[in-house]
Amino acid sequence: MAVTEIAVLDALRKIEDPDLHQDIVTLGFVKNISIDGGRVSFTIEMTTPACPVREKFKSDAQSIVSRIPGVASVDVTMTAAVRPNRSEIKNQLIPGVLNVIPVASGKGGVGKSTVSANLAIALARMGARVGLMDADIYGPSIPMIMGVLQGPEILEERRIIPPVQYGVKVISMGFFLQENEAVIWRGPMLIQMITQFLGDVEWGELDYLVVDLPPGTGDVQLTLCQKIPLTGAVIVSTPQDVALKIAQKAIVLFQKLKCPVLGLVENMSHFVCRHCNERDDVFGNGGARRAAVDLDLPFLGEIPLATEIRTASDAGCPLLIADPSSPSAKSFQHVAENLAAQVSILNMSGVSSGDVKITF
Amino acid sequence: MNADLANIPQEISRANQHDIQILWMDGHISVFPARSLRLDCACAACVHEMTGARLLNPLSIPADVHPQKIVPVGRYAIQIFWSDLHSTGIYTYDRLRALCPCSRCSSGRAEAPPTRP
Numbered sequence: 001m002a003v004t005e006i007a008v009l010d011a012l013r014k015i016e017d018p019d020l021h022q023d024i025v026t027l028g029f030v031k032n033i034s035i036d037g038g039r040v041s042f043t044i045e046m047t048t049p050a051c052p053v054r055e056k057f058k059s060d061a062q063s064i065v066s067r068i069p070g071v072a073s074v075d076v077t078m079t080a081a082v083r084p085n086r087s088e089i090k091n092q093l094i095p096g097v098l099n100v101i102p103v104a105s106g107k108g109g110v111g112k113s114t115v116s117a118n119l120a121i122a123l124a125r126m127g128a129r130v131g132l133m134d135a136d137i138y139g140p141s142i143p144m145i146m147g148v149l150q151g152p153e154i155l156e157e158r159r160i161i162p163p164v165q166y167g168v169k170v171i172s173m174g175f176f177l178q179e180n181e182a183v184i185w186r187g188p189m190l191i192q193m194i195t196q197f198l199g200d201v202e203w204g205e206l207d208y209l210v211v212d213l214p215p216g217t218g219d220v221q222l223t224l225c226q227k228i229p230l231t232g233a234v235i236v237s238t239p240q241d242v243a244l245k246i247a248q249k250a251i252v253l254f255q256k257l258k259c260p261v262l263g264l265v266e267n268m269s270h271f272v273c274r275h276c277n278e279r280d281d282v283f284g285n286g287g288a289r290r291a292a293v294d295l296d297l298p299f300l301g302e303i304p305l306a307t308e309i310r311t312a313s314d315a316g317c318p319l320l321i322a323d324p325s326s327p328s329a330k331s332f333q334h335v336a337e338n339l340a341a342q343v344s345i346l347n348m349s350g351v352s353s354g355d356v357k358i359t360f
Numbered sequence: 361m362n363a364d365l366a367n368i369p370q371e372i373s374r375a376n377q378h379d380i381q382i383l384w385m386d387g388h389i390s391v392f393p394a395r396s397l398r399l400d401c402a403c404a405a406c407v408h409e410m411t412g413a414r415l416l417n418p419l420s421i422p423a424d425v426h427p428q429k430i431v432p433v434g435r436y437a438i439q440i441f442w443s444d445l446h447s448t449g450i451y452t453y454d455r456l457r458a459l460c461p462c463s464r465c466s467s468g469r470a471e472a473p474p475t476r477p
Contacts, residue, residue: 226450229435258368258436258453357371358438360380360430 003070005033008040011064018053019341020348024061027348038072040065047348048207049080049127050340082128082207082340083347085231093198096205097131099231099343101262102224104254106246108215111267112236113141114313115303115332116212119234121320122336124167128207131162133197134172135224136214137190138183143174147316151175152201160201166321171201187219194223208343217253225257229355232262232346234300234339239266239287247288251295262300262342264292265335269302272327298342301335304328367457372438378426380440382456390460394426398442400459401449 012030013023024030024044033042042065044057051057058076065074084098094100103116113136120132134142142148146165152175153161162169173183173193185193203209214220224230233254237247247264254261266288271280282305292299303309306328312319319329365385375381378394399418401407406416422444429441437452460466 225434225436227434229432256436257434259434356369356432357373358430358432359371359373360427 003035003038003040003068005035007068008033008035008042008065011068012042012061014064015057015060019345020047024057032077038070039075040068040071040073041075041077043077043079046078046080047083047344048340049082050123050337051080052337052341054078080127083344085229085343085347093195093228094203094209097203097209098207099347100209100211100228101231101234101339101343102135102211102213102221102259103234103236104213104221104250105215105236105243106217106248106250107237107243110215110236110238110243111303112136112215113145113212114309114318115234115236115265115267115335116210117142117145117313117318118309118320118329118332119336119339120168120208120210121166121318122333123208123210123340125320125324126336126340128340129205130167131169131171131203131206131209133201133209133211134170134174135194135197135211135220137173137185137193137220138214140172140174140177142170142172142212144316145313145318146170148172148175158196158200160196162201162203166318169203169206171197190219191223194220195227198227208340217249221250221253222257225254225259230259231343232260234262234265235297236265236267237288237291238268239281239283239285241284241287243283244287244291247291248295251297260346261297262339262346263298264288264295265300266302268305271305274307298338300338300342301331303331303335367453369453369456372430378424380427380430384457388460388462388465390456390462390465392456392459392461395421395423396461397440397451397459398425398444398446401446402451402455403446403449405446405448 009025013025015024017024017027020027029044031043031045044061046054058078061076062074065071082098103112105112116132120130124130132142134140148163148165148170150163152163152171155161162171235247235250237243251261268283270285271282289299308326309319309328312322319326320332323329368385369382370385371383373381375391380392380397382390398421408415426443427440428443431439433439433450437450439447439450441447
């Protein structure tokens with residue numbers, strides 16, 4: 001019996017995407033089916049290279065199709081194309097950027113910059129095209145954490161070429177300051193800076209632009225929400241009640257401005273003693289997970305309080321580069337995968353307040 | 361995760377020469393007479409920031425005032441560039457829906473308070 005395309009598609013319909021709750025044929029992931037006698041080959045195009053079930057999809061597809069009578073060999077190619085967040089205006093300021101993801105917190109000192117840097121690197125290591133914008137104008141720490149020594153190149157017509165470090169395009173106010181210099185600015189200057197970081201930087205084609213925000217609910221957050229439709233925000237908090245209460249204020253800001261919240265990350269979740277391996281919940285534990293449940297938001301994962309994360313950041317070589325197989329690095333990887341999944345879910349869901357058509 | 365469909369616009373267009381029409385995601389259509397929307401501007405020059413008292417004198421607004429350009433503000437609002445050169449007001453989708461002048465929406469409604477995120 002000759003193998004038909006319909007038989008292959010019917011077989012593949014049994015594979016369901018665990019996040020999108022639909023089968024991979026209906027979702028349009030299966031492409032380039034070619035049948036040559038008993039030899040079947042096709043491509044599965046995922047919504048993100050950071051897909052945690054990538055290998056499982058591949059082996060499931062392989063075994064399901066090989067069970068079709070008449071099939072001698074199966075060749076599955078896995079690719080990924082990140083789906084864009086649908087919007088009209090974003091395309092004017094940053095035309096090639098598919099998703100803008102601010103990383104925010106209510107309180108300072110919860111490790112936003114370290115989380116942002118490691119998330120950006122994790123996404124890039126999985127094959128995504130990633131940018132990291134340090135929007136903490138007053139206390140830019142990304143150049144140090146990312147170990148970027150050379151600033152951007154400034155071309156004529158005010159185009160800024162961001163340096164690329166660890167596979168991530170990086171821009172920061174820190175590049176434009178002398179050491180020990182401070183930024184003492186009022187709101188309008190901040191707004192101008194953020195606008196330049198979006199519009200004047202050659203971001204090129206990016207799947208994800210991670211934005212490291214300053215703490216709080218001020219001018220930078222508001223400007224970002226007004227200038228472009230953001231895909232959704234990541235909220236970082238430590239497990240203490242006080243930090244979580246303030247994190248809720250950041251969530252309220254994003255909800256008010258109709259920017260979806262992609263989820264909560266619990267940083268400094270617990271400490272593991274490197275001598276006895278005993279776990280110590282320094283700030284209490286599970287607070288962010290409970291808060292996520294209470295607020296009906298996805299919980300993206302917990303990052304431990306670990307000396308190696310701090311030393312790696314201070315040395316300008318984030319842990320995902322310095323020691324990618326360590327448990328702490330894996331926790332960042334896990335959060336990045338969950339984040340990419342949430343972005344896919346949101347962008348495949350269809351309804352967005354960012355793509356209003358204005359014909360007035 | 362997506363907010364109420366009623367407060368998300370699908371299309372913002374002209375109802376006629378001057379007036380603004382919004383088609384919402386839930387299928388409802390609002391038509392805003394241009395001048396009344398101009399008078400509803402909630403910016404700091406038109407409404408007192410602390411007391412909420414209206415500072416705008418309606419007599420100062422031309423009868424034929426109309427939008428010259430409408431641009432989106434992030435995901436949550438529009439900014440209208442009016443023919444009287446006023447443009448500082450941000451009209452959030454939530455507020456626009458609350459201001460819908462159709463008889464079904466406006467029956468039994470007190471005037472919506474201005475909001476300014």
